[in-house]
Amino acid sequence: MIRLNGAAQEKDFLARIIEESGQNLSACIQCGKCSGGCPITSAEVGGPRRLIAEILYGSKRQALEDRTWWHCVACGTCMTRCPVEINVYRVATALCEMAEREGIAPSEPDIHLFEELFMKSVERHGRANELRVVAGFNLRTRRPFKDMGQALTLMRKGAISPGEMLKGSRADERISRVFARAQRKGTGE
Amino acid sequence: MKVSYYPGCSLESTGKGYDRSARAVCGALGVDLQEVREWVCCGSSAGLKMNRLLSTALSGVNLALLEKEEPSEVVAPCPFCYRRLASAQEEMRQDPKLKGEVQEVIEAELSGELQIHNLVDFLREKVGLEAIAARLKKPLAGLKVVPYYGCFMVKPGQVTGCENTENPTSMDEILAALGAEVLDWDFKTECCGAGLSLSKTEKVVELSGRLVREAAFRGADAVVVACQLCQANLDMRQGQAGIPIIYFTQLMGLAFGFAPSALGLNHHLVDPLALLKEKGLIG
Numbered sequence: 001m002i003r004l005n006g007a008a009q010e011k012d013f014l015a016r017i018i019e020e021s022g023q024n025l026s027a028c029i030q031c032g033k034c035s036g037g038c039p040i041t042s043a044e045v046g047g048p049r050r051l052i053a054e055i056l057y058g059s060k061r062q063a064l065e066d067r068t069w070w071h072c073v074a075c076g077t078c079m080t081r082c083p084v085e086i087n088v089y090r091v092a093t094a095l096c097e098m099a100e101r102e103g104i105a106p107s108e109p110d111i112h113l114f115e116e117l118f119m120k121s122v123e124r125h126g127r128a129n130e131l132r133v134v135a136g137f138n139l140r141t142r143r144p145f146k147d148m149g150q151a152l153t154l155m156r157k158g159a160i161s162p163g164e165m166l167k168g169s170r171a172d173e174r175i176s177r178v179f180a181r182a183q184r185k186g187t188g189e
Numbered sequence: 190m191k192v193s194y195y196p197g198c199s200l201e202s203t204g205k206g207y208d209r210s211a212r213a214v215c216g217a218l219g220v221d222l223q224e225v226r227e228w229v230c231c232g233s234s235a236g237l238k239m240n241r242l243l244s245t246a247l248s249g250v251n252l253a254l255l256e257k258e259e260p261s262e263v264v265a266p267c268p269f270c271y272r273r274l275a276s277a278q279e280e281m282r283q284d285p286k287l288k289g290e291v292q293e294v295i296e297a298e299l300s301g302e303l304q305i306h307n308l309v310d311f312l313r314e315k316v317g318l319e320a321i322a323a324r325l326k327k328p329l330a331g332l333k334v335v336p337y338y339g340c341f342m343v344k345p346g347q348v349t350g351c352e353n354t355e356n357p358t359s360m361d362e363i364l365a366a367l368g369a370e371v372l373d374w375d376f377k378t379e380c381c382g383a384g385l386s387l388s389k390t391e392k393v394v395e396l397s398g399r400l401v402r403e404a405a406f407r408g409a410d411a412v413v414v415a416c417q418l419c420q421a422n423l424d425m426r427q428g429q430a431g432i433p434i435i436y437f438t439q440l441m442g443l444a445f446g447f448a449p450s451a452l453g454l455n456h457h458l459v460d461p462l463a464l465l466k467e468k469g470l471i472g
Contacts (some may be wrong), residue, residue, distance in 0.1 A: 097241065
């Protein structure tokens with residue numbers, strides 16, 4: 001197997017992802033049930049089987065730039081069907097944290113932007129302000145009127161109201177502190 | 190019966206109908222939902238992916254608040270909030286180092302013994318079908334539905350404890366107890382596209398569209414959901430199918446005699462009111 005002959009750095013990559021994800025990737029038999037059931041695997045997005053193969057072969061750069069873990073919605077189908085019970089969304093977290101630490105540009109900027117705006121909202125207010133996250137995302141991607149027709153219908157029906165965007169504008173310092181402490185620990189300080 | 194209630198962020202915004210109908214139905218069944226006021230966001234799928242310690246700590250804040258309540262038991266209508274609370278507690282049980290770090294970050298101790306339920310299983314198991322049937326005023330006769338469970342409430346089974354992740358039946362049983370005609374279909378736990386709705390809209394149109402087309406093919410009048418994200422995706426991204434996407438709690442409320450507006454049934458993009466009128470379920 002190639003993975004046993006890899007350079008020390010590559011073996012170290014596999015060991016670190018195994019440790020940080022808590023998933024025994026060495027037990028993967030590449031059966032492909034994960035990608036078979038995965039909702040986001042497509043011609044463009046390689047899927048979990050391929051992602052795990054990249055990690056096993058020590059292809060660190062390829063794995064950190066793989067679009068699969070950006071697209072992963074944490075549905076849990078792969079783990080449910082995996083014969084050795086690998087939880088791929090835990091692997092996604094380990095890769096995301098490592099890519100961030102090593103300054104690797106997100107291979108899916110839009111998904112990254114949405115997730116970042118969402119977490120910023122939580123960091124400031126303790127809760128996600130959904131409408132503000134949506135509006136912020138549409139503005140930043142320069143499509144301010146995306147889904148506007150449907151949004152107006154929902155407003156007319158009283159399902160949502162623009163005033164909600166102002167809700168929770170007070171900062172929740174309790175949660176800002178949790179963010180600060182967790183991020184400090186995450187960088188090993 | 191008293192139990193803590195963790196609604197989550199969406200139920201204050203795009204999922205108000207779910208919150209409203211859940212509270213109405215639980216009230217009618219004698220369940221006293223106690224919302225823990227200082228709850229925080231669980232971080233959702235964004236937090237889960239970006240930072241393990243932070244995501245676990247956010248649920249840690251909620252767990253610490255909820256553990257203090259009596260009884261130490263919570264019901265979460267949002268499947269993601271439910272699964273994140275449960276998985277955070279379980280991961281900390283398996284990994285004492287993580288638990289130690291979380292306790293430092295949140296400056297609180299955790300016992301790790303909170304009982305955590307999703308709303309479907311809570312109503313099916315803890316309240317029970319008999320109590321639900323006993324409350325019935327207006328059976329949903331003639332309404333053909335497919336129950337859609339989505340992912341987070343059932344998968345992965347190792348995390349949720351769900352024994353039949355390909356074919357769960359708890360919501361089917363509740364709907365049957367309400368007198369609805371529950372149709373069989375294969376897409377009960379297929380993914381709707383979840384959090385990609387904004388950033389990869391075309392993917393969600395593909396996945397949600399496929400689900401709704403299958404429901405129509407089976408002859409369903411409506412798809413019944415237990416998740417506000419499933420509801421939003423199937424409602425917004427279904428294309429021209431015109432199939433209403435209704436919360437199971439809204440149907441329970443209707444069968445218990447609540448007015449549609451008290452359940453948020455007037456909030457959906459694909460209007461279910463015309464259908465319910467045609468079936469003689471509302472005036």
